[in-house]
Amino acid sequence: MTERRALRAEMDDALLDRYSRHLLMPEIDVSGQERLRNSRVLIVGAGGLGCPVALYLGAAGIGALTIADGDQVEVSNLQRQIGHTHAELGENKAISLRETLSALNVDCQVAAEARYLDEVSLAGLIATHDVVVDCSDNFMTRDLVNRFCVQHKTPLVSGAAIRAEGQLAVFDLRLPDAPCYRCVYPDLSEDALGCNEAGVLGPLVGVIGSMQALETVNVLLGKIKMPRPLLTFSAFDGQFQSFRLRKRSDCVVCR
């Protein structure tokens, strides 16, 4: 959406077969699938959320995925980070996930940014992708990702999970009255526990990550007409709750 790109060649019979369960749905059809195939999605973080996000988006036929992560795969990740295996212990997570995706769908072009991105690189990537999916594990990154998404009017699909609690929010920053991440959480000092200290229930990241992938498809297909509420999920209670959001006139990022 931010830069003009040459359209990819139309789907051949093998691809029509691959995506047939999408094509059967009148809400998607060939035109919707071509839209997905000509989209670029940036996934920030290749951990518990990034794995299901990348696997579902790659399988669903997003044309180009960029996966950014500077971490290496550790054995304690394998309880929930389903895009990595024992064979990839010690490997960079973005590269490991790219390998997994290349075995799943060669129609999806995957780029790995196997490093911690500086601000200039992150801003450049956000400017050249259609949607950003925040799967990161710290507030500093979340704040930066949000700032650049606001600046470039790039839709942001934000997910987070810790212990047995998950949160999901979609910020379609192309819309004039869209709230941003900082409208929801004005105070983002870095004192929260990470998964290393607090723990996280394995399948919970699958729930939140799958919903991030789903909302990304919804954004790309133009299915989101109204601002989405913030969704919270309590894994032990099996309960979802939703909270209406508003753009804040005093937001330090998007006012």
Add this chain to the structure above:
Amino acid sequence: MTITLILNGKPFQLDGEPRIETLLTQTATEGRFVVALNGELLPRTCYATTFLQANDQIDILFPIAGG
């Protein structure tokens, strides 16, 4: 005065002036929380000015960063 609210899904007796600020003091809520009243997140400036009624649903949310 005392009113009964629904705080994070459970009944809660609020004593004193029925404002969000009172509730936050009474529950010793600290940190980077945000407050939702009947399903809508409120700006911080409303904590002192918004009066609560019996059976209002209050949720206190915290940002989480785990990925």
